[in-house]
Amino acid sequence: MYVIEIVNKKQKYRGFFLLVILSFLLFILNLLTGSAGIPFLSENIFHTDGARTIIWKTIIFEIRFPRAVSAFLAGGALALAGLLLQTFFRNPLAGPDILGIASGAGFGAAVVILAIPFLGIAGIISTASAAAVGAAAVTLFLVMIVKKSGSITLTLIAGLLTGYFIASITGIMVRFSENQAVRSFINWSAGSFKNISPDTLPFLALVVASSFLVAVIISRHCDLYLLGDDYASSMGLNLKYFRYSVIIITSILTGVVTAFCGPITFIGIAAPHFCRFFLKTDKHNILIPGTFFAGTTLALAADIISSLPGHGITLPLNSVTAIIGTPIVIKVLLKGYYDK
Amino acid sequence: MINNEKILEAKNLTTGYKTKKITNDFSFSINTNSITVIIGPNGSGKTTLLKTISGIIKPISGDIFYLLNNTNIEDMDAITFAKARSVVLSKPPETGMLTVFEVISLGRFPYTGWKGKFSDQDYFETERALEEIGITALSNRIFRTLSDGEKQKVMIARALAQNTPLIFFDEPSAFLDLPSKIELSKLIADISKNKTIISTTHDIDFALNYANELWVIDRDGTTHTGAPEKLYGTIENIFKIMPHKFLEQKIKLQHTLC
Numbered sequence: 001m002y003v004i005e006i007v008n009k010k011q012k013y014r015g016f017f018l019l020v021i022l023s024f025l026l027f028i029l030n031l032l033t034g035s036a037g038i039p040f041l042s043e044n045i046f047h048t049d050g051a052r053t054i055i056w057k058t059i060i061f062e063i064r065f066p067r068a069v070s071a072f073l074a075g076g077a078l079a080l081a082g083l084l085l086q087t088f089f090r091n092p093l094a095g096p097d098i099l100g101i102a103s104g105a106g107f108g109a110a111v112v113i114l115a116i117p118f119l120g121i122a123g124i125i126s127t128a129s130a131a132a133v134g135a136a137a138v139t140l141f142l143v144m145i146v147k148k149s150g151s152i153t154l155t156l157i158a159g160l161l162t163g164y165f166i167a168s169i170t171g172i173m174v175r176f177s178e179n180q181a182v183r184s185f186i187n188w189s190a191g192s193f194k195n196i197s198p199d200t201l202p203f204l205a206l207v208v209a210s211s212f213l214v215a216v217i218i219s220r221h222c223d224l225y226l227l228g229d230d231y232a233s234s235m236g237l238n239l240k241y242f243r244y245s246v247i248i249i250t251s252i253l254t255g256v257v258t259a260f261c262g263p264i265t266f267i268g269i270a271a272p273h274f275c276r277f278f279l280k281t282d283k284h285n286i287l288i289p290g291t292f293f294a295g296t297t298l299a300l301a302a303d304i305i306s307s308l309p310g311h312g313i314t315l316p317l318n319s320v321t322a323i324i325g326t327p328i329v330i331k332v333l334l335k336g337y338y339d340k
Numbered sequence: 341m342i343n344n345e346k347i348l349e350a351k352n353l354t355t356g357y358k359t360k361k362i363t364n365d366f367s368f369s370i371n372t373n374s375i376t377v378i379i380g381p382n383g384s385g386k387t388t389l390l391k392t393i394s395g396i397i398k399p400i401s402g403d404i405f406y407l408l409n410n411t412n413i414e415d416m417d418a419i420t421f422a423k424a425r426s427v428v429l430s431k432p433p434e435t436g437m438l439t440v441f442e443v444i445s446l447g448r449f450p451y452t453g454w455k456g457k458f459s460d461q462d463y464f465e466t467e468r469a470l471e472e473i474g475i476t477a478l479s480n481r482i483f484r485t486l487s488d489g490e491k492q493k494v495m496i497a498r499a500l501a502q503n504t505p506l507i508f509f510d511e512p513s514a515f516l517d518l519p520s521k522i523e524l525s526k527l528i529a530d531i532s533k534n535k536t537i538i539s540t541t542h543d544i545d546f547a548l549n550y551a552n553e554l555w556v557i558d559r560d561g562t563t564h565t566g567a568p569e570k571l572y573g574t575i576e577n578i579f580k581i582m583p584h585k586f587l588e589q590k591i592k593l594q595h596t597l598c
Contacts, residue, residue, distance in 0.1 A: 217454065220452070224449055226435055227434075227443075227446070228433045230427065230429060231429065231433055233418065234395075234396060234427035235449050235450065236419045236421070236449050236450040238417075276437065280437060282437040
């Protein structure tokens with residue numbers, strides 16, 4: 001019996017380390033590639049003298065590094081939010097963007113961005129808080145719908161529609177705003193990892209790290225919650241506390257990422273499935289860290305692909321995440337890890 | 341075996357939902373290591389009564405006392421309560437890609453600390469539960485790939501791993517075929533040697549053969565209680581079947597099958 005458990009564990013850990021290594025490699029690749037070509041292979045850039053070295057160093061450490069870090073954190077955060085929502089609604093198609101939670105966050109962020117066009121640090125933090133509140137409001141609304149209808153399918157549809165509804169209100173708000181504010185809003189709403197200023201990175205890192213820690217602590221509660229409300233509460237899960245913790249963590253994660261990087265789609269729903277594909281488990285103590293790294297992998301890959309054309313041209317990030325994410329989600333729909 | 345010691349007691353219990361009262365003003369006490377079976381017509385509120393006694397839903401009025409701790413079940417926190425009673429429901433849960441071993445080990449949740457670290461005791465209890473139900477061979481299978489009968493056995497093993505004096509069953513064999521039903525009934529009877537069992541069922545056969553105490557819920561919400569033999573008249577009235585004829589037929593059937 002112990003042997004069976006250990007073999008099983010080995011499989012999971014192998015998948016997990018694969019994801020960590022993949023994510024690490026993509027991080028390095030992210031520093032090496034970009035719209036400006038730096039000749040890493042032909043020249044030893046750190047030992048060449050002159051102005052070119054200084055420019056290269058600046059590009060790597062002040063542009064690419066913060067961008068890679070923000071892709072890493074945002075990707076992991078969205079993936080984590082997606083996984084927690086999939087567990088929470090017990091549905092493989094849940095995700096912050098699908099359920100309209102990201103739209104709620106976007107609305108909150110838009111209110112602040114359109115009201116205060118020039119964002120300082122205080123502006124960024126208030127944007128993030130407003131976004132988190134927006135996300136929490138939509139999540140609570142969906143919880144109400146689940147309770148009232150008892151149907152997960154109906155809740156998914158309601159979430160989708162709520163997303164459109166809120167996005168429309170945001171659109172109307174933009175129509176009536178000042179030019180300067182609109183420009184910064186449009187810039188934000190395209191979604192990108194490069195908009196974060198290096199001094200706000202520690203804040204993002206702190207929020208993501210503490211949410212990750214809470215998620216790991218409630219991982220066994222997540223396993224229990226999978227069995228359904230009645231089973232979970234009979235086995236000692238305090239449903240109320242559990243639900244509140246999940247709603248708070250997912251709202252903070254979605255809110256902060258949406259405020260900093262704009263609405264980024266598909267990573268939240270695709271990363272948990274990408275992770276299950278490697279780990280072949282639903283045991284949350286490993287699925288949670290695994291999904292985090294699956295999210296960082298997808299985000300870093302999407303960021304690299306978006307800068308592939310070179311010569312200062314970048315592809316829209318959300319187009320790239322959709323192109324990577326769609327096949328993963330459709331695979332889930334067709335074959336499904338949830339069927340036999 | 342002590343059979344007169346009480347484990348659970350209720351006073352003036354009224355169950356149901358805001359809009360609909362189901363069972364009215366019901367008082368009872370339950371002996372340790374006994375099987376109490378709840379039967380009643382469809383929609384009579386068997387499941388609601390069971391879920392109320394097991395603390396999953398709140399009663400409209402009245403109190404239920406867990407006598408081993410001498411406390412009202414409403415005053416027990418989730419973990420303490422989870423050490424007192426476990427539950428097996430009629431429908432097996434969705435568990436994603438969890439293995440049988442992982443599902444059963446979830447029964448140890450109330451005993452492992454916040455880190456969820458498994459002690460030797462936790463491994464021991466989980467393995468003992470697998471052995472007792474005879475599903476050690478399934479241990480590494482993915483739970484959702486099992487048959488419904490196997491799934492219910494796993495859920496029972498998980499209840500055993502939870503190591504509680506009380507186990508509640510809500511129509512455990514409702515979705516099973518006949519052979520699995522019979523197997524499950526025997527299994528539950530086996531378990532009752534050192535557990536107190538309270539079960540709802542559609543299966544009159546199970547109720548008549550295995551119950552020490554029978555609760556028959558009438559359409560008007562009154563509950564008749566007593567040993568099965570004493571309730572033949574009530575059962576005849578409510579279900580329009582004659583229990584003694586039913587048992588005779590069953591014995592005949594067993595002879596032909598053997």
